Structures are given as C-alpha cells and as structure tokens.
Amino acid sequence: xxxxxxPHGIAADLFxxxxxxxxFFATGKTRDISFRRQLLINLRRMIRDNEGLILEALRADLGxxxxxxxxxxxxxxxxEINHTLxxxxxxxxxxxxxxxxxxxxxxxxxxxxPRGLVMIFSPxxxxxxxxxxxxxxxxxxxxxxxxxxxxxxxxxxxLLCELIDKYFDRExxxxxxxxxEAVKAIRWEPFGLVFYTGGPTxxxxxxxxxxxxxxxxxxxxxxxxxxxxxxxxxxxxAAKRIIAGKLLNAGQTCVAPDYxxxxxxxxxxxxxxxKEYHDRFCQASPTENKFYPKxxxxxxxxxxxxxxxxxxxxxxxxxxxDTGRISLTLMEHIKKDSKLMTEEIFGPILPLFEFSDxxxxxxxxxxxxxxxxxxxxSNSKETRKNVLxxxxxxxxxxxxxxxxxxxxxxxxxxxxxxxTGRYHGKAGFDTFSAESSVLTSSSHFDLNPFRYPPFDDNYxxxxxxxxxxx
Ligand code: NAD
Numbered sequence: 322x323x324x325x326x327x328p329h330g331i332a333a334d335l336f337x338x339x340x341x342x343x344x345f346f347a348t349g350k351t352r353d354i355s356f357r358r359q360l361l362i363n364l365r366r367m368i369r370d371n372e373g374l375i376l377e378a379l380r381a382d383l384g385x386x387x388x389x390x391x392x393x394x395x396x397x398x399x400x401e402i403n404h405t406l407x408x409x410x411x412x413x414x415x416x417x418x419x420x421x422x423x424x425x426x427x428x429x430x431x432x433x434x435p436r437g438l439v440m441i442f443s444p445x446x447x448x449x450x451x452x453x454x455x456x457x458x459x460x461x462x463x464x465x466x467x468x469x470x471x472x473x474x475x476x477x478x479x480l481l482c483e484l485i486d487k488y489f490d491r492e493x494x495x496x497x498x499x500x501x502e503a504v505k506a507i508r509w510e511p512f513g514l515v516f517y518t519g520g521p522t523x524x525x526x527x528x529x530x531x532x533x534x535x536x537x538x539x540x541x542x543x544x545x546x547x548x549x550x551x552x553x554x555x556x557x558x559a560a561k562r563i564i565a566g567k568l569l570n571a572g573q574t575c576v577a578p579d580y581x582x583x584x585x586x587x588x589x590x591x592x593x594x595x596k597e598y599h600d601r602f603c604q605a606s607p608t609e610n611k612f613y614p615k616x617x618x619x620x621x622x623x624x625x626x627x628x629x630x631x632x633x634x635x636x637x638x639x640x641x642x643d644t645g646r647i648s649l650t651l652m653e654h655i656k657k658d659s660k661l662m663t664e665e666i667f668g669p670i671l672p673l674f675e676f677s678d679x680x681x682x683x684x685x686x687x688x689x690x691x692x693x694x695x696x697x698x699s700n701s702k703e704t705r706k707n708v709l710x711x712x713x714x715x716x717x718x719x720x721x722x723x724x725x726x727x728x729x730x731x732x733x734x735x736x737x738x739x740x741t742g743r744y745h746g747k748a749g750f751d752t753f754s755a756e757s758s759v760l761t762s763s764s765h766f767d768l769n770p771f772r773y774p775p776f777d778d779n780y781x782x783x784x785x786x787x788x789x790x791x
Pocket of ligand 1: 442443444445446447451469470471472473500501504518519520521523526541542543544574575576665667693734735740
C-alpha cells in the first residue's frame with residue numbers, strides 16, 4: 322500500500338502532488354488512449370483560449386514580438402499537438418519484430434507502456450515551448466507529469482502555473498517552480514523519467530539526484546553549434562538564413578549558429594551580404610527596436626557585453642543598458658582562449674573565422690565537444706559527404722539554419738556534451754514510453770528439442786542451429 326508519510330521533508334505541496342499522481346497513475350486511467358487524446362485536446366484549448374495572455378507573458382520575459390512568439394513557441398506547440406493526435410494510435414500500437422527460425426513457431430512484438438510519474442525541467446529561453454512540447458509527448462505516452470518551470474522567466478512560468486491548475490487536475494498534470502525542492506524530490510522519490518532542458522551544470526546536479534533512485538534521465542543541453550559556408554554556397558541566401566537564425570530570440574536559442582567558418586576566397590563578399598541582411602531585418606537601430614528580443618536578465622546581459630571585448634567588431638556592437646538589448650554583432654580576430662570561444666555564446670554575437678581547407682575545419686571541430694547543431698552551406702556533394710561522415714552533432718541543416726526543428730518527423734536532441742535522448746513527434750512518444758519486448762510462442766507446436774535438458778548429447782546440432790537458423 323502507498324504510504325503518505327514524507328520522511329525526507331520534501332515540500333508539502335510537492336509531496337502532495339507526487340502522492341496524488343502516484344495514486345492516479347495506479348488507477349490505470351492514463352493507459353486509455355481516449356483519455357490521453359482528451360488531455361491533448363484540453364491542452365490545445367488551454368492554449369487557444371489564452372493565446373493573448375501567453376504572448377503578453379513572453380513579451381514581458383523576453384521582449385518577443387507576437388509574430389516571433391507565435392512562430393517559435395505557440396505555433397510549434399499547436400503543430401505538435403495536432404501531429405500527435407493524428408498519429409497517437411499508430412505510435413501506441415505494438416511494433417512487430419523479426420523472430421529467428423530456431424524459435425518458430427512464434428511471433429515477437431514491442432509494446433509501449435507509460436513510464437509513470439515524469440518530471441520535466443524547462444528553461445527560460447523558450448519558456449512556453451520547452452515546457453509544453455515535452456508535456457505533449459508525456460501525455461501521449463500516458464504519464465502523469467510535473468512541469469518544473471524556470472524561475473528566470475517569471476511571467477510565463479506564473480501564467481503556466483495558473484493555466485495548468487485551471488485546465489487540469491493536479492493528479493495528472495501539475496506545474497511547479499521551486500528548483501531546490503524539485504531536486505530533493507527526485508533524490509528521494511522514484512520517477513519514471515526526468516526530462517531536463519537547460520545548461521550542463523544543473524544537468525549534473527539533476528543526473529546525480531536521479532541516480533539515487535535509478536531514475537532514467539533525458540538531457541537536452543546546448544553547446545557551441547558551428548556554421549560552415551564554403552565558396553560553392555549560394556552566399557546571399559546563406560547570409561539571409563544565418564542572420565535570420567541568429568536573430569531569433571536575440572541568439573538565445575540552443576540551436577542558434579554559435580560561430581561561423583567562411584571560405585577565405587568568398588569572405589569579403591559574404592560579410593557584405595551578412596551586413597545587408599542584418600540591416601534589412603533590423604531596420605532601425607536594433608537596440609531601440611521593440612520587435613527585437615531583449616537579453617533575459619542582467620547577469621546574461623553583462624556576460625554578453627564582456628564578450629564584445631574578445632575580438633574585433635565587424636558590425637553591430639550596440640548595447641542598450643535600459644532596454645537590455647544587444648545588437649547582432651559580427652566579430653573576427655578573436656583572442657585565443659577567450660570566453661567567447663570556450664563558452665556557449667547564447668546571445669546575438671557571431672564570431673567569424675576563415676578557412677581555405679575544409680579538412681582543417683573538420684579536424685578542428687572533431688577536437689571540440691560534440692555540438693547540438695551543425696549548419697553547412699555548400700553545393701558541393703563532396704563537401705557535404707565529407708562533413709556529414711566525419712563530424713558528430715545532434716541535428717542540423719544543409720543550406721539552412723534552425724529549420725530542422727520545424728519538422729516533427731525529425732527527432733531532436735544532442736549527442737555527448739550536448740545531451741542524450743530524443744523527442745519531437747514519434748521520437749518524443751518513444752522517449753516518454755517504456756518498451757516491453759514480448760515473444761509469443763505457440764502452445765500447439767514444440768519444434769525445438771535442443772532447448773530442453775539433458776543438454777550434453779545435442780551440443781553439435783545446437784551449435785549449427787544457433788549459427789545458421791537465425
Ligand atoms: P535555466 O536557468 O532556466 O535552468 C533550466 C532548468 O533548471 C530550470 O527549470 C531551472 O529552474 C532549473 N534549475 C536551475 N538551477 C537549478 C538547480 N541548482 N537545481 C535544480 N534545478 C535548477 O536555464 P539555463 O540552464 O540557463 O538554460 C540555458 C541552457 O539550456 C543553454 O546551454 C542552452 O543551450 C540549453 N538549452 C537547450 C535546449 C535544447 O532543447 N537542447 C533548449 C533550450 C536551452
């Protein structure tokens with residue numbers, strides 16, 4: 322029987338949620354596909370009914386324009402809900418697996434089950450999208466979910482707490498903001514999954530806490546995502562798409578291009594296009610532009626301002642202390658071992674390097690931590706093959722930036738230091754599900770005598786069978 326005693330002093334409100342969710346999960350209601358579908362429909366209604374409030378909260382936290390907020394947060398979530406509602410039944414049906422001859426007659430299947438209680442940690446940079454998108458997968462997989470929202474985006478987190486409480490019962494979906502208590506809870510309570518999006522320092526704290534209960538952890542982290550432009554690229558379009566990708570959320574995007582490698586022979590022409598598109602997209606001074614997002618807080622603003630001294634500015638470099646905005650800044654001649662090139666920039670600064678041999682770029686990048694994203698602008702088949710076969714990264718684009726996220730059929734996640742695990746679409750459903758592998762044997766035929774003791778006489782035949790009847 323479940324005990325409601327709280328021996329480890331987890332905050333009473335959080336402990337109450339955990340206990341209620343555990344009891345609710347045990348009723349088996351979330352295993353019903355129509356219940357999950359109804360929750361997804363409620364979630365879509367919650368979002369559509371409160372779109373204006375969500376847009377306002379995102380503007381208050383990050384200064385995002387309504388169009389950008391809709392395109393990169395609300396619209397993505399709406400698309401993910403519709404995609405999930407469309408495919409949920411198919412994803413949830415058992416997957417057939419092959420069965421070796423020596424097991425015949427039999428069939429094999431993989432069944433999907435909910436993991437149970439899930440805690441989702443979301444960060445401040447896309448505070449709506451990165452909370453709700455994993456929640457969709459968690460609901461689809463039939464879990465009970467606690468959303469641990471970021472304290473750094475207080476307007477969106479507060480609104481989400483209110484909306485989740487209004488539209489859902491806490492026994493299957495609850496929102497919470499206290500990081501300290503959340504870590505304490507995962508240290509002492511077993512969860513089916515902890516899904517974390519954020520930086521590597523907190524990822525280590527959370528992984529360590531979860532390890533105490535052997536709770537599996539998915540880590541969606543970041544890192545320095547390179548962007549390479551060679552002389553065969555459509556330079557104008559490359560400049561347009563790189564500037565657009567970097568301007569999103571003022572560079573506070575985990576998959577934003579972090580730094581650029583440009584082939585020397587086209588550098589000058591390419592920098593001209595970068596400037597042209599920057600001026601065209603930003604119109605007036607970017608730091609005065611109310612449609613251009615601000616830096617989340619003073620600490621990050623100061624950190625980014627300090628990077629501006631780490632090299633030579635080609636264009637940009639404007640900072641507005643009052644509005645917390647920094648213009649998109651292209652830099653070159655970066656000081657060796659400067660923080661600009663050892664830390665993830667996570668802001669509107671773009672260091673530029675030149676190259677004349679792609680193999681040197683590949684060798685340099687192979688020595689760095691594996692990035693979350695990689696972007697290559699090239700029309701050379703040989704270069705594309707060379708880069709794709711020789712570099713490891715979580716996701717990326719050829720001849721574009723960031724748009725890989727817009728395809729719900731492409732799994733999203735990092736590799737090595739940029740994270741573990743995948744989500745979005747079916748990959749999200751799979752990550753938030755547990756899989757049971759089941760072999761169903763015939764009860765009418767029993768064709769394999771060698772599996773039964775005594776074993777000694779059948780050694781030769783058994784060996785042949787296992788070698789060739791697979
Ligand atoms: P953050 O400060 O919002 O932290 C992430 C989550 O951890 C939040 O819920 C926060 O409340 C919680 N947290 C903070 N300190 C904690 C502590 N001591 N103990 C427990 N929980 C704590 O976000 P951040 O870490 O600044 O996020 C930025 C990083 O996230 C960047 O590296 C970025 O690349 C990465 N990121 C990755 C993705 C992705 O999808 N892979 C998306 C967005 C951001």
